[in-house]
Amino acid sequence: MGHEAIAATTTLVFTYGTLKRGFSNHVVMQDLIRSGDASFRGVYRTLDKFPLVCGPYRVPFLLNFPGSGHRVIGELYAVSPRGLARLDELEGITLGHYVRLPIRLEKKDDREGEGEGEGSERCVGEAYYAxxxxxxxxxxxxxxxxxxxxxxxxxxxxxxxxxxxxxxxxLDHIRIFVSSPP
Known part of the structure; x- marks a missing residue:
């Protein structure tokens, strides 16, 4: 399979929490990279503002409320179908923990400032939302x-x-967390 064919079969996944480098679940991404089922694409941020919050046990959640919150910074990975199945399992897609939906992204510029750069690298990936x-x-x-x-x-x-x-x-942990006082 040529490079273009491999790229066509991957999904761009935006990670904003424990799957990022240096965090507890990054070992999963490292395994996927080692097996050829993922590759790191860079540090990106959302084009739109979204709420990023912590839930029970300091688990991060991206909320699908565009226009609220901040432009969230995270990492982008190209992930194979096999790798995506593993991430979906980790994120509890079939259990109603998270949903995977599209998200508009921009490569984070290392220069100062929050402005959107001319000709900045933009793409649409997918993220795991609460x-x-x-x-x-x-x-x-x-x-x-x-x-x-x-x-x-x-x-x-x-x-x-x-x-x-x-x-x-x-989900029980989440219900207990959201019903408890802050």
């Missing part, structure tokens, strides 16, 4: 305050899946 069954409650629980990026500061206190109470589902 499921609509709890996104509004998550936004309210966070006081309608958003992060511009999930950084080491926000990740402090993150609890890995294996270290969370196992008798509750992830």
């Amino acid at each position: 499921h609509k069954s709890y996104d509004e409650e998550m936004w309210k629980r966070n006081g309608r305050r958003s992060l511009g990026a999930y950084t080491e500061k926000e990740a402090r206190g993150y609890v890995k899946r294996v270290d969370r109470p196992q008798h509750l589902s992830f």
Whole structure:
């Protein structure tokens, strides 16, 4: 298969949380890169503003409320169908944890300033958004305050899946979190 054919079969995935370099789930991306099922494309940010919030156990959630929040900074990967299936499983797509939807992106310029550069590299990728069954409650629980990026500061206190109470589902954890006082 030529390079063009391989590129045509990949999906661009925007990661904004624990899948980024230096964070707890990046080992999954490293495995996908090693197996040829993903490649790093660069640091990108959303063209539109979106709320990025932390939920239970400091898990990051991108909320599909364009126009609210910030232009979120993250990383872009080209992912094969096999790699995408693995990410979908990690993100609980079939369980109603997250949904994967399109997102408009721009390559982040290393220069100062937040302006959109002339001729900047833009694309449409896909991102894992909080499921609509709890996104509004998550936004309210966070006081309608958003992060511009999930950084080491926000990740402090993150609890890995294996270290969370196992008798509750992830959605149970979310329901408890959104119904508790901030």
